[in-house]
Amino acid sequence: MDVSSEQEPGRRWMGVGRSHAADSRPAAAQAARFALTGPDPKLLIVFAAITHDPQAVLAGLAEAAPGVPVVGCTTHGEIGPGGPADGTITVAAIGGAGFQVQTTVARDVTGRQGDAGFEVAACVDRVDLPHKVLMLLTDGLVRDQESIVRGCYRALGAAVPLFGGAAADGWRMSGAYLFKDGQVLTDAVIGVALASEAPLSVAVKHGWRTVGQPMIVTRSLDGRVYTLDDRPALDVYLERLDAPPEAYTDPAAFTAFALPRPLGVQRRSGVEARNLSTEVDLAGKSIGGGGAIDPGGLTWVMTGDEESILEATDDACRDALSGLDGHPPLGMLTFSCAAIRAVLGDDGIQREGQHLDRWAGSRPYAGFYTYGEIARTHGIDGFHNQTLAVLALS
């Protein structure tokens, strides 16, 4: 059991609770009770391992905090004080008169991602405190998540930062779940309009660097890259990295090889990483992953190591906390990429946890390993791969 909380008496508070218990309902209830550290709870955010029974998780939360709105999702590992963990239920709670929360959901998202994003953004209209963030929890197995973020931007413009993550399923790739109040959802987007009397701050960083010369995307469609430099994309990518022969034929070997080697996409402020490990098509020799890669664009193979990734962890936390304009932080939500785990390894993620602990100090934080991170503060893009996204609350 790990518990921590930070309060500004009477106005705003955040708490985090975690249970390692295997029995889903009591585990969820226990985690929620520990997270509820102040009066007037406004929202429970639950991160549950895919091994838990989702209905029992919801029942446990309802038992511990009847009537309190619930959002959440399944994970590829839960982040919280005491370090990253697998198989837990980790709950963050926020409350107090200084917070406003409105939640909403769009269903049947596949094929209408942009419209779904546009729909959930409407919940922002129902909060009116000066500092606002729209938090999104998406189904990590839905393609083209950029369009969800773009749909939100169309509705909100630059006025409201976006933060969130894509639900994961412990790398099973068979189905992640979203939670909203009493419901277990797939193919959905949950929107949470979070408004506060004090600043809320979003930041995102990745720790990858480009390797070698760029490649031109010569044919791509719907998020898949078919050719790079006019040759089958898979061959070009693997050749560049001098991949072992089994990566060409064995999907598991490819995934293991590609996880720490994302494809970089050029943007004005740097190269963005795109994870290729999950949607391999060895027969068709195309590559695809968590985000759109446009035809005509330049791409690089990218690599990273523990040092560069942990540096990015520090940068993201520093940026988020400094965005609070001097207000004392209440806590953080920290969404890290599932693929980073593969690079860092089990020991490495513990060290990532230690870095987070250092930045949080005595303040609570919670999050999960995602299938895609959402963080938009400037510009119109906000969907990321292989990053750490942080929301700091004050």
Place this chain on the structure above:
Amino acid sequence: MPGSAESLHIQQLVELMAVVSSSTDESSAVQHAVERSAQALEAEVAAVVLDGKVAASIGFPLGAVPDDDIVAVSLHERDTLDVPGVGRCPVASAAWAGSKPGHLVLARWGEPFAIEEQNLIRGMARLLELTLTMLRTLAAEQSMRESLQERQRLLEQLFTIQRAIARREDLQQILDTITLAARDLLGDEISLLWLRDEDDTGRARLASAADAGGILPGSALTADLTDAATASQAMTVGDIVVRQGGIAATEVVSRFGNGRVHASMGAPVHDSGVVTGALVVASCDEGRVYGPSDVQTLRAFAQNVSLALTDANTVVRMQQAHHDALTGLASRRLFMEQLTQRLATADAEGATVAVLFLDLDRFKDINDTLGHAAGDQLLTVTADRIAAQLRAVDLASRFGGDEFAVMLHRVDGPGDAAAVAGRIATALGKPMHVAHQRLRVGASIGIALSTPGHSDPVELVTHADHAMYEAKRANAGGYAIYDATTSAERDPRPGPVRA
């Protein structure tokens, strides 16, 4: 390489081109350009201004786009934009000229746009201009193709109509076809054909009407011309009249739409060169504007109405000239013309022509006692009964008074002709209901057959007339065949037959 601003900008242009040039219409091209340029420059705001209006934008909350400020930036009247949630942002804009001039406007939080970024924005604007020009060219081509297809459909419709007119198909059916075709081809909901009321020139009769559901069943609807204003104006002006708006709910046309009628167009129709009505189309679509090709289409249909009316009425007038007004049978003149023609070719064809001459036995008495109206009625019934006994190639005529003549074409001999005469005598011998009375009126029938080498129609009719007198003398209600040997020496008639 990744750090080179130049290569990045080239890549961003290529990406923009790939996305924008795949757009299939102007609005999606503009939307893509807005989103992609904002993405490339990591700008909070991007907008496209066309014709002094914001055509698309991103970065402002829904319903709170400061259109005037964006337009002002495009005109270099402002150099910042206030973006909610971000603050006052530096801007950049690039203009393009051409057939539809416009501006690409960007706003980004932080530092002003660098000179090379402004260049990139100009490149993007130029790319968008090229894409929009290409899309407009394609749209113009498409519209030209569609217009050609429309022309083809019009020609096919007109061909069908003109063939129906040439075949003298039912006039009402032809008018309905034209009315419906005008509605279909112009794509409107309503099409009405008004014809001036013959008895009251201030009123018009609805000769055909089609609404969204198709042709409406015939109605005897007549209206004051003031309530058929489009038709009335077209008839007065003698040319096409287009009305956009101002159509009163009291006008007859308003009864046929699903809502308020917003536009209407009428073309005059003529019968033998005289304006007799108008073909009118109307639409409940607020945005309906009649263009030159619509005018041309309606004019073509109106001309076809004129063609159908003139043709049908010419036929009627011709019939009136050649037919007996009371009975509808051929006039004496038409009968003699036809007989002349038949006899002229009879020898060559080896055919025999027979003429039957009929005289009602008690006609004068009935006319005197029951009056002319009863007499006329009697003649009409008689004509119908005679016609009923004939083949299509035969011809019956009213010669005058109570005299009728029948021409039988290609008879095999006297027996044939006698059989027809017998049938006519039997038919006429049956009681007739005239003037509330049951009358029995017999007829005497004379039969004469053509003989080879004799092609004088007057002679043949005279022979039949002689035979008729034979029949009347011998046995009223019967028939007699002309016998040259007997009839020649004792002509019973007071004078020669009037032919």
